[in-house]
Amino acid sequence: MNQKKSITLTTTFVGLMCGFVLTQQQAAAAATNAPDPTATSMVAPRGTATAKSAEPTQEEQSVNQQTSTQKAFTSTDTVNETVNPNQTSRTQSTGSSTTTTAEQTTTVNNNTTTSAQPPQGTATQNTATISSVNSANEITQPVSQPTTPTAPQAIKTTNSTNTASTTTDPQVETIAQGTWGTSKWEYTHQGDDYILHFHEGTFGASSQKTIKDPNSSYLQHTVGSIGASPEVFNGNWQWIEDLTQIIIDPGVKANQDSSYLFEYLNNLQKIIGLANLDTANVTNMAGMFEDYQGASLDFSHFNTANVTDMSWMFAGYQGPKLDFSHFNTANVTDMSWMFAGYQGPQLDFSHLDTSKVTDMSEMFKDCRELINLDLSHFNTAKVTNMYGMFNDCQSLTSLDLSNFNTANVTDMYDIFRDCRNLTNLNLSNWDNDNITDMSWMFYDCYSLTNLNLSNFHTTNVTDMSWMFHGCSGLTSLDLSSFNTAKVNCMESMFSGCSSLTSLDLSNFNTANVERMRFMFGYCQELTSLDLSNFDLSKIEDIDSIFISCQNLNHLILGPKTEFKYVYLPKVPNTGTRLLGTDRIIASPYWVATSGYQQGHKYTSNDLMELTGRDQVTTYDWDSKPAFTQTTETKTKVRTINLHQPNGQLKTETQTVAVSRPVTINPDGSKTYGAWTTAQW
Template identity: 35%
Template structure:
């Protein structure tokens, strides 16, 4: 029998339970054998003999029938397998066909590695496909799937549909990605969900789905709907929710998170009596404008975090004032970003006695101007971070003076950018608080009243950052005497305050501190800061600590222990008025990054360094610049900023000069050696050393004088020349900067010229200048040179007829060997 198959797929099946032949007979379709449909409760299957009989009865028809010989292209099978008892195959067009049988549990094995299949673009189920009781993640990993047809899928026994149509996938690094191709799910109205208990994440992150009709869903046994439609950001039509029975649902968290719907009227009558968690139900529904939840029974709700989070289009929520919330424990971020909501104050009468977490409950409520929380019981609250954060229009929080904060451990950002002019926190018990990071960040409070116990605080990062508090001494918050002994992170604690001019933290003992990153950075008017008493044995990072403190003039930091510090990048950068810096005991041996540590310090004229205080230069192994250098003094006459004196002093060279206090040096009359900026780093120091800008020329002048001899002479011999025909003294002018000196040289004898017997030659030793004038050299100084000496070497020389000569003018001169010692005096002036 010849059978020509037209329009059918040529496939080889591993199991042969049914056989389908479609024959074209004179243009009429003739179905010889219908496929056997397998259902969950079927027990009979057509046997092969019945099938063969049907074929035999029709063989003559088949043989004599005219055949249409025009056939379309036949798809090619590229992959196949079996999941549970269901055979499946994938053709070269990306169609996954699931054949009759019972599916396996969880992710289909058409996703071979359990992470991703990017070949499948469409899915269809043949009649007779029965879903597993656990069908969670059934279609997970289908990266490029566009349609899923479940018209024929029997789900009558399914209990778990979690992630069922969430086609997210994992890449080779096991990172989760959302599906960006699924646009249609066909046959949802045929799904039997009567036994389903778990629908969490069922349509999770299907960001191309535009519409869903779930009106046929039987949800009477469902207990978990969390994240059911989470992230379906294009889903503008979701119909049928009003038909749902939600009486058993306990978890609604994030069910509609990120949906673009404008109305949720279909859920206003939902039975919420079993609900325990409604957190994030409406989070990020930015198109939603109104909600009426007055019919909801929330008496069993325990968690409602982020319930209306970032619903910035929401103008009203009816029914909040009627809610019985006595079991609630968590309302964190409840109204975050509700910039238009007119019903926020409806929660003022809630029973908050069991609430432990109030983190961010009113955060970013830009329109909120008044709160009356007098009736709130906060005795069990442990977390108040971000509670009133970013409420710039808030002028009063009535009842805050009665807050019980005895159990609170976290207050980070609690009043950051809060508009209340005077915060009376006198009732606050902060003895258990460990986190005060950014607590008063960007605050414009005129006063903050309280007596804080900070003995257990470990994090003060940004505690007053970008605030406008001008004077902490006048603040009624005992800040200057806080116990900070356990605090590890002070990053940006006082940074960015435009009004701060003076800060005395000498009573602080930050012995546990590891980070001072940006602690005082960008305080443009801070002129006086006292941190000179601090001991910092655990400090590891000083990145940007004083960056852009353009008014600060003096820093005395020699008490700081920096032996563990690894990062000093931008530490003193752009401190344009810094004049004096003492880091004389600093050990920089473990620092690996000093990028621009001293960038732009044009007025730093006094610098105290220790034996272990050095800078690093160059790049690290990855080529990143990590280095810095000590500042170079300005070469031109730059005035020194020193308010301790009325005199004016100026730099005269690009060099530093050691003060050398032990040898009489002072800050403005140093006497020590000159050093370039690089030499501060390369020439070792044996002790703490203070350097200042060079303010006077460095007087390095010397004179070399050779011996004089006259040999043997006779009495009354007259003028007797030296034995040296040409004799010279050498003057070395190494004054820095290079300077021509006005030099005077005078000579005298320590004792008269005498022999061993004590006879003297009076008036016999003379100096004859180059014009022939003679001067007697005696024990009184005689000037032999008065002139200029330029920078470098200058020789003063005389021939045998000039210079130092002997004038033997008496016959009475006793015989003998005469000698004396000459004293040379050189006086230089500029």
């Protein structure tokens, strides 16, 4: 009986003590679960963030093992408690110091697993599940309810694991977490890195957003899906700027539309697990890595078999050398702007299939460091748009485009603009029958000395404005194959071609041209111009067509070449030497040397206002030879006396002529050459 009472008292005492301990634990948990007053809700930007995943070091493994043992000692039961919806963290205090919010890290046999809690505002069962111990070294995985968050949850979490002798370093601060599509993610701060970690699931839809730069009063930036998506960064500038790493777990699938996925993540240093990203169903990769500046990208497992759009894909790329040799581009139709702004000396296109591509516009625009381009494998049979394709490739010195099929191309606007070191270009085999726009085509190619356009067919071209502007290295141009019947604009077509000495445009049909403003402006070396076939009946603007053509001294004009209000430089003063000749100005006039009113003289203004010309007429500056060449001759006579054997005297007279050249200078002075030699 006494023994039973003793047992009863002991049991009662133990029960009271257990109740007391449990009450203290609940009180401590309630205190810990109070909302963190320092946690702030941040507006999520449009970019995506990734978490950093690394193999644990030996020291970390030791720490994790000790931590696991401590946690295993904490509780032997599963306790379910109702959690206040406003609470963002939950602490279970059991000897080791552990603070957890929004995610609970559990170490199992030295492996780290993460379970993300649903964001605030999500309709889920508010139940927290505490792990139970199965053995001294094993902890069961906590079970979380499925959630469908609509926006990222801005939270603050600090995870630190302490033991008597070891502390994990660095601490992990969870800034936000959420779900994009079906892929859960968390954005964390670890040491110097801000990491966005994506877990198994499918990414959400593509998006872009223009946000204001908080450091500028006027700058705005367009950010891609990770920075723009309401389910990820939602335009949060600070998160976009801070992001340094993205981690992609196995099982992550890219959205069918993955355009602008990693666009404008300026400080992103690396994408870990890019090979894990399943792109098998992707059809749109436009702008996917635009502005990327980080470490090299591993595309060895990238599946691009279904992709049709790669426009802007690597625009502004400033990372290491690109290796896309594994790309399957058999279905790609759009490669416009694909490498625009790429910062590198070379690209390898030997494996790129372009057989279905229709748009190559601005494909290499602003590739200013590109010095070599081998496009011998390019199939351009279906390409219709090549405008600006090589625009501003300032370091290119040569381009072999002999294999280009341009039969279907309609637009070549800007195609070689600002290729400032290109010296030679042979386009004689190009089929241009469908091209309508050639404006700005060779603009500022000032190193170009040889341009072969001998078979250029321009039957359907309507715009040739600024076509050769600034080609200051060209001394001649053969445009005899040009058909200009449909052209309506020739503004500044040859302006700034300062080394051109002559132009034969006698085959030009200008019946439909409305604008010729500055057409030959600043062609300072131009001396001869054949405009005999020019029809100016539809001209609306011809202002300054000959401005700064101060050496133009030979003009061939036709019956329909009537100028109005055109400034033609004045003929120089008498005695001025004609450029490249031995002639000088005889009088400051133009003279009709053939054709209409032959022999008549005109001032420059009179010639531009002349009407009634009914035939092709040649006009030249009134000039004469700069020097008069004559010859001065002298004769020498000598007498020879011959004494013959018979005693008679015979006399002979010999004559020899010598001469020397004489130049009479414009001032009347003479310059003498050397006398010739003569033999008696």
